[in-house]
Amino acid sequence: MTEVVLGVCGGIAAYKACELLRLFTESGHGVRVVPTASALKFVGEPTWAALSGRPVATEVWDDAHEVPHVRIGRAAELVVVAPATADLLAKAAHGIADDLLTNTLLTATCPIVYAPAMHTEMWENPATQANVATLRARGAIVIEPAVGRLTGKDTGKGRLPDPAAIFEYALRVHRRGLDFDLADRHVVVTAGGTREPLDPVRFLGNRSSGKQGYALARSAAARGARVTLIAANVSLPDPAGVELVRVGTTEELRKATVEAAGSADVVVMAAAPADFRPEAVATQKIKKTEDGTPAPIVLTTNPDIAAELGAAKRPGQILVAFAAETHDALEHARAKLVKKRADLIVVNEVGPGLVFGQDRNTVTLLGADGATAALGELPKDDVADMIFDHVVARLDAQDSDARRG
Template structure:
């Protein structure tokens, strides 16, 4: 039997994005019942939700009373997702109000509940909203951090609905955790109050207006580190180098392309970070000269020569400039003698930990799983067998968390 998902839709302009979230669920074979608020139906009508879900749609507890929907929906659901969750809806949920079908469902649900907020920045930052979010989280409700970006009108700031794909990924993790398949999804918020910087992806160094030197890094592992840190309560910034993935919900993303751009953004953001996770793969070299026009084979022949110069060592700069108590985690993607190279890199960069894995055409880059080891100056701290990259990220965060000042833990 397909998992039963309740998709609640609050009355915000982002309600139209819930159509994409609904599509992701139904294409995955989930049985989805949409429960909009009356205000949400002003943005997207009931016929749309009914057509996309295959179920009748109503915000009212008085429809189909004989089926007792205000109790039955919550009792029978495997997951409740609300997107967008407006400031008003968060307030009603936090105070246990049950004045429509959606809030009644939230009160009766005994399954995981995931709320994806969307509102203007001032509303999200208001003490009342922050208190309501803290109350809901204390009860075990999963409340995502909103994204930063363009809001209604000309406003820009924190409060944008996270990408539907990111909400969907978090929802699937909760469903898997319910089935006992993903304990990482239920991690405590043990990074609350911490500021985290993650780099992700691979840099590209232009040869001409068309071509570039680059590498195979997809950014999947870096984004997994960012998503895990957000779920554990951290405030997370990601410097993303050419990453073609939806950003994790609740992170601030700084897009870059070249190693020089990665360096500038990373050094600036690291000044305020408690933990820096250098998961990106910056190019070690760049062309000494960049052609202003496309390089033609007729002009360079069959064996062209490209002069290269070394790029700056960003990790070494970060290691040399670390603040007291700041942790630096670097990565070593190696094709042979992985541990030996990783130990040398740890010393050379002045890092606290190095995550090392062997890579190749079918390993590491672009894959959904990874295997690695975490090393410190004394040797191997933890071996990590092949597992999904999100699980890998949580395992590494366990090691990092034990070394943060004020934890009372040891490495």
Template sequence: MDRSDKPRVVLGVSGGIAAYKACELLRRLTESGHDVRVVPTASALRFVGEPTWAALSGNPVTTGVWDDVQEVPHVRIGQEADLVVVAPATADTLARAAHGLADDLLTNTLLTARCPVVFAPAMHTEMWEHPATVENVATLRRRGAVVVEPAVGRLTGKDTGKGRLPEPAEIFEVCRRVLARGAAGRPDLAGRHVVVSAGGTREPLDPVRFLGNRSSGRQGYALARTAVARGARVTLVAANTALADPAGADVVRVGTAVQLREAVLKAAADADAVVMAAAVADFRPADYAQRKIKKREGREPEPVALVRNPDVLAELSAERPRPGQVVVGFAAETDDVLANGRAKLARKGCDLLVVNEVGEERTFGSDENEAVVLGADGSETPVPHGPKEALADIVWDEVVRRLSAE
């Protein structure tokens, strides 16, 4: 692909120890066909040198407003970009961006850019939680920037907490989704808190066995990633998944249906929308064996008595912990898909129900899906076979439409 045909990305790098991780983000952007121009701050160059950025991007690295003045870099770089992503974004960079300062090339680029802008903050927990940073982040989001929530983990020194730069692969996914939506794809979930459940619950039978299902969590994770790219604050309740945490999502890990119910109801208290994509077990063993159930020669095993698990979707739909909250359910069916889906939609009382046909080689564990989104208002939106993130975007389109009608 000719360089002029490639999406143009500006990678801003500010002066934090996580600057080295931006090298991996740069590699992913260039290898996936993007023309990347790196704009590091003077402090960033104390962590990663200019030759590294030039070698990985294949582009010259301009570090100051006085370099290559004839090309007017402080204006042109931002004007020509399809996306600007700042990773890591320090507290200082967020503050200068929020207040419209233009004292270096990166802040000039942010002021001249008319394309989507993504910030991936990285700093110590105290800095992230300081009222000044909180207000600066709110300002940037209100103006249409996507500010990705930092991850929780090891920071510099011995400190651990929220403020760690999300993994570059996950930041790349946010950038990819933002670019796919284009300049017109404003962050229409900005200022919204959404809750997504994903994966499949497991109901213990004894210390080594459980009753479970085949759900991988991929659809729920796709919903979380697309919501982050659309500007939402995302709580992801993950049941027994083996997937990387989506950048920008607060991940709550659970095991059983009872644990999932507790986590979802807690997170839903201030949520604008709840999407129940997890496969929640309908039943659990009535009794839990404290020791492994042994096989006895010549004797059949005792029947396993089951009891009902709480119906989390129906409970959410009935109680609506927040007025105007939009509740979305999923229905995995093996036959009479639409008929069963319509019956479940009426029974559960949710606003939207995503109905798909499942099986051992369909949907579960796959990166693709095919579904119909049924609405309590009688709407019916078929989603053709394709990536799960495409279905996720259609679900959020329907959620946004209902939130906008409040």
């Protein structure tokens, strides 16, 4: 059982922290809720006590003989502040300790995850961005807010991520401890399958669910990276802590990925782009002919995005490609590794009941340096972690070579 401190600040999203608390307690973790005085105006103390099964700590002066402002932080194995307001981020960045929660943040030596929620203008204000940068530089994890409906009629960036996504993200951070081996790195991950329109109703596509790509994005974020996730036709909950870019066609995927790769340290091409698209798209629904014979569809080849990225790869940038094959997987993957100038290629065999839409994956990693690693059948989250283990090893080797040079 992990001892979790759940800090709750005074924002309208405080009610969502009730669901986050429930997820922690129902999975067997012990949770001490530390709300600010403003948070209690949104959700009362009895609610936190009932959901946590523990007394709620609200004041530095409560049970003063137990020195709660020191004890709670020292005992914590994970601290999650959700929602984290602009005010709280400012106090944490500047070491201000004027209530129990800010005192707890100063005494905690475990991973601290902040899940901000505020209006877009407050999040984008230079003061808030400077405070976030300060916290991240000190090893704290500040999740990027989601984009969506805010208080009232406002819409934009600043929405609290889904509680389930925060929960999953926080547990991954806890498992890694304070080992943020992708800190200060920009990681781009593509996920899902592209769709090429035939007419206003139909499209050419594939069975990719995006689950492996989303697992890779979660893994990179938990390791401290700034993550851009480019998702093609994915019906999965938005992961916390990433910048999400949605695309539809292969050309849209190419444009978004090439743009994001310009500042990326690592690019992981887990999406399944269509190799072909119709040469012409009908403006009206294609009808059956009188004799039932379908009209021919002329296809043209889509650009090879991974090969384009490989040709434009900067010194030190790592490119990870994927090879989903139905037969002779390793042979085809080795050819793709060379053609795409990738540093790593992830190989798997696909087909009915295999990989697409599943929660587990069986992959082999091939390196441009000749290394081969068969990972066996594993949950996709574990596969993602092991892929980034190999990526980090290559980044570390490059850094070591640069220092010697």
